Amino acid sequence: MSSQKDQELAARLEHAHELSNAQRTALYKELERYAARDLYGASRLCKDHLSKEADLRLPLSIQVAPMLAKHFEMRMEAQRRAVDLYFEQDKQMRQPEAGKQYVGPVVGTTPNCVVQLDKETGDLIVHAKTSLVCAFEAAERDKDLSIHYPNVAIGGVGLVTRVEHEQQMDAGMSLGRELTASKSEPSMERSL
Known part of the structure; x- marks a missing residue:
């Protein structure tokens, strides 16, 4: 700023x-x-x-910035335990897990980390900046990102995609299925 x-x-x-x-x-x-x-x-x-x-x-x-600095910032290449957020009920700040996909907006960036709010759980996921494959714009904070770790989360690669593109593709595929289903339904009525 x-x-x-x-x-x-x-x-x-x-x-x-x-x-x-x-x-x-x-x-x-x-x-x-x-x-x-x-x-x-x-x-x-x-x-x-x-x-x-x-x-x-x-x-x-x-x-959570002080806890992030103390617990995660300097040790991003090592597995760290999750930190409970006592001021938010049943919420944690934690590192990503292998094989999982995290969808939500980026709520903070530091020199070594990207902090993402996981929409599914409400937890804050701390990603190592060096492990993320796709660069993202911090100005696009309100946009949801999908970060997926296909193999190893700590020391592995996180694949970053924009959720809007996935939703448009899914919507297009479901629309195609609906159109195909609607075309096949009249032929079923004729055979009866």
Whole structure:
């Protein structure tokens, strides 16, 4: 983020206790966008400038930034245990598993990691940046990505695809099946 934008966001954080609900929601969205590009920068900005009087719940990715740095960041090539998120019921921050596919938006990026929100479980999946095959745009934060580890998750390769393309292909295939089925149904009625 540019220093001017940083200063504007810092000023908004310092006066967060004076904001209306709509302004708080806009600030929350701005923090989410910033965290998707620079998670540690967003966390540092909130820690330094968030008003103590503000009753603002930070985005989940910013809340877990200290745990991410301590538990995962420096040890991405080794298997690490999952970390329970006590402020989110039945949620974890964990590394990917082999043979699994994770679908959801990227909620944070750090120098070594990409943090993805798994839509199926609600968990935060910590991927090693060096293992991801397809580059992605951090600006496309709201877009869902599918990250699949066909062989080995830790030290292996994660295949990244955009979910929109898969959904369009699936929709096209199902439409083709529906058209084929509708063509075959009248011929069945004639034979009866």
